Amino acid sequence: MTTVISSHLGYPRIGENREWKKTLERFWSGKINKDTFLQDIEELRLHHLQKQKDQNIDLIPVGDFSLYDHVLDTSVMFGVIPERFEYSGGPVPLETYFAIARGNQKAVASEMTKWFNTNYHYIVPELGGAEPKITENRPLKFYREAKEKLGISGKPVILGPITYLKLSKGYKPEEFQALLNKFVPLYITILQELEKEGVEWVQIDEPILATSLEAQDIDIFKETYEAFSSSLTDLNILLQTYFEGLDHYQEVVSLPVQGIGIDFIHDEGANWASIKKYGFPKDKVLAAGIIDGRNIWRSNLKEKLEWLQEIVETTRVETLFVQPSSSLLHVPVTVKNESKLSSTLANALSFADEKLEEIALLTKGLCQGASAIENEINESIAAVEAINESISRNVPQVRDAIRNLSGFSSKRNASFKERYKIQLQEFQLPLLPTTTIGSLPQTPEVRKARRAWKSGEWSNEEYDRFVKEQMDEGIKLQEEIGLDVLVHGEFERNDMVEYFGEKLGGFETSSNGWVQSYGSRCVKPPLIYGDVHFIKPITVKESVYAQSLTNKPVKGMLTGPQTILNWSFVRDDIPRHEVAYQIALALRKEVETLEAEGIKMIQVDEPALREGLPLKQNKWEAYLEKAVYAFRLATSSVKDSTQIHTHMCYSEFDDIIDTISALDADVISIEAARSHGEIIRTFEEKVYDKGIGLGVYDIHSPRIPEVKEIEDILKRALQVLDPELFWINPDCGLKTRKKDEVAASLKSMVEAAKKIREQLAVSKA
Incomplete structure (x- = not known):
């Protein structure tokens, strides 16, 4: 027993x-x-x-x-x-x-x-x-x-x-x-x-x-x-x-x-196959990880209980x-606060507390028999079947597009070298152009305004006016500091993934589904519960308005398909890469709309591309091939003069540098601050032939960087990277920092860029 x-x-x-x-x-x-x-x-x-x-x-x-x-x-x-x-x-x-x-x-x-x-x-x-x-x-x-x-x-x-x-x-x-x-x-x-x-x-x-x-x-x-x-x-x-x-x-x-x-x-x-092939030591306890600790979908308790019974019969362990x-x-705390979701979706969810309830029920079912939890089993079966059979998971135009992916180009018209010449003429930027990654500080006033709008206290017009005022101030600040390429600031966005989840079909956002990302930084991953599709423009209004405020380029800011996938809770009834392709096709329409509205620099961020790597290196190639394809599916339909940027942060890049190049983005920005420039060693061994910006200071710290330390990072980087292709930026978005910290830090960054430009000019003279 x-x-x-x-x-x-x-x-x-x-x-x-x-x-x-x-x-x-x-x-x-x-x-x-x-x-x-x-x-x-x-x-x-x-x-x-x-x-x-x-x-x-x-x-x-x-x-x-x-x-x-x-x-x-x-x-x-x-x-x-x-x-x-x-x-x-x-x-x-x-x-x-x-x-x-x-x-x-x-x-x-x-x-x-x-x-x-x-x-x-x-x-x-x-x-x-x-x-x-x-x-x-x-x-x-x-x-x-x-x-x-x-x-x-x-x-x-x-x-x-x-x-x-x-x-x-x-x-x-x-x-x-x-x-x-x-x-x-x-x-x-x-x-x-x-x-x-x-x-x-x-x-x-x-x-x-x-x-x-x-x-x-x-x-x-x-x-x-x-x-x-x-x-x-x-x-x-x-x-x-x-x-x-x-x-x-x-x-x-x-x-x-x-x-x-x-x-x-x-x-x-793999583990279950090993147990069936080799058995399991009868003198050891088998702790069976049978409930998904990283995703939020309710379990079919009948299937789980039958599997546990098979595990017991196969292993004959004394204790399980x-x-x-x-x-x-890795999951939110409880579903009980999610009153705004449809009953079909809410019933299909299981957060931490509900997972513990599932654990307790399965334990009871194993000890006392399935009849002891018969009602709960039937409820779980009905909930899972309802979400799988819903119209949201069976959208005809999405399924048709995925079946006919060959009809969508995933390759830019011209090579990077050819595009680069065209873009040099288009933008007329100085050597070592300075920019930021995307977001500007989300002050208490910004968060308060968003809450007032979401609660209905503010009208759409009041909120739009507030966001425009923030963009006015943000563009003015960036111009005063002397940045070369500006951003609209993302004041309208709660999170770089959740925001898109609120705008795309097939997504839903929770009210309180928070999880820890780092330190006190919590994120609320959207729920990909159905077929993903484009409904209407997502970022165009703010990007076009910000560009109207300045003669300098303003980047359109999107989150890439792999990052949206990896930072969401993803439906588990179809392969993950198919979901990524659905997201990519939806983003492709957004990219094309931005370009049509005059936005000539578009940043499609993929900070989570590497983190999705399987832990087994023999599975990397297949994953990376699909990730690259999804990115290119989203970005390859633009003109040669439109500059595609991307961003990645806090990862080890030396083993995927070829993949980064294969994305065929015109400019990539990479974190290099906390690692004290260690990424630079990668470029001492491998050539990177596209635009690149190494993050020169750590935005996750309130510390203000000195001009000299940024200069030192830049000098080290320029020993191995072509200054003609080099960009200067912080290592990540600035939403978590205070305004005075951001202004002081960016001023140090711009000043360091000026000093290095002067030194390069002298060396060429």
Whole structure:
């Protein structure tokens, strides 16, 4: 008889109404003091735990909550603090913690990048010269809190040492083992203290196991977890993997741990195939990730229960954990606040709380039989069938277009070199033209105005007038600063993806479906629930108005098909690339409309192109080929004189530089600020023959860059990049920054550009 236990991997931090975000930002702005901040955060953390207890989850994770990022928490727990933050030992001050994440006037923030192939960003640990030590047993602290205050004997969550090191920077590959040898004893101490406390299960997250690893990496796992096992007597380790299938399945399930967590949703069937082929150790707990932790669609409980029953019959395990495929960090908190959605769509949704309910129901169904949850099973079947059979998922003109894609050109008329000559004459820009990425500050007044309009307090005319006033001010500011290519500021937009989701057919937007992107930055991904199609112009009115205010070029600003796809919750009944093609065809009409209305520079941003890469490198080529095709499908019908820009941020570009070139955009802007210009090394090894702008300062930090430091970045870049093709810009949009920060930073950027132009002119003389 198999014992069945409900479990999960992590809960959203932000709160039903983003209480976490609001508390953080009140503290950062000085509106509450440190004691009040910590008290409010504790109340929120305990509230989250109580909710999970009330939902009858047997194994509740503790320590998954964070003040900013769980990877940063791991760094701080081990005292891995970059020297520039002047850490002198002992408990890491809260001010230092946030400075690492956000920077301050003395030090640049640590680099931030994507957490595997999700839209969550983590703070990259800097291990150069690291001498790690335990500053605090964080998992023990939160285990005690949950037990003492709520009576919950939780499951502490720790990021595993090998994943942590693999995600870090600042060391050479040959130094990996020596660094790991420093961390393993510290992990053992933490685990032994948990064991002494009476903890039954600890979850050690090692998602790096779902990537393409070499045989020697698996040997390192064996050595590391043997060291853990030999140091413990009663503590059970759940080795948790997620996001993909396990290439080294047999070796992983043989590791000396008491349980293995496996993703059965995002593995494309690989893990289930391995179990059927090789079996699963009967002396280990199988933690089955059977509910999608990264998407928002309701499960067909009949199908899920039958699958779980098959898993039990196939493996004959003594204990089965029923759980989501990954942490629920990646989905909104609850559907209960979504009163504006149609009943068909709302009934088809499952956010974090609803997923926990599904976990509890499936656990009950396995223990007591399907009849015990018969009503819930029937409700789930009806909800899934209703959305699949709806007219929204069966739009004839969209299906016809996808079947006849060969009728749409995906190639520009002329080569880049030919277009470049035409565009030089068209725009008459100076050497090293300056611009921004797109958005200007979204002040409290802008957000207040949008709320007033959406609530009906303001009429369309009042809101349009307000947006025009903001554009007037934004264009004037950019001209005063001396930028060469301007933007309209995106004051009318709530989010670069959600805004398009509000305008395109096949999308719906939630009222409160927020998820964490980085730090306190939350986004509300639109729901792609049907066939995507163009309804009417989306960005044309604002772009045309802004262009009428100036003789300088104003870029039309769109979000690209792959980014809209990757930053949305996507229907799961057809292949993702088909959805991307639908989006691309809709954007193609918007691009053509902008061009027809006199907008001659059009930026189609793809910041999420790389983050959608499969974790297995042998799947990259197919993904990238489809992503490039979608971008070109959206952008290739314009005239040679129309300049297509794109933007990407916070990714490692060296391994996809050929793909970036294949997009055939006339200009690409890339983040290079937090990585301290490391991307420049890519161009020392590979030639890039199109227009490129490297972000010269970090917009995610309130710090104002000095002219000299921007000059230094530019000088380094121009050693390997052609100044004739080089653009100067911040590393991302400016919506999160204050007006005075933006003005000062852009003035430094423009001044640095002038100085470099003068130096280049002198060198040519």
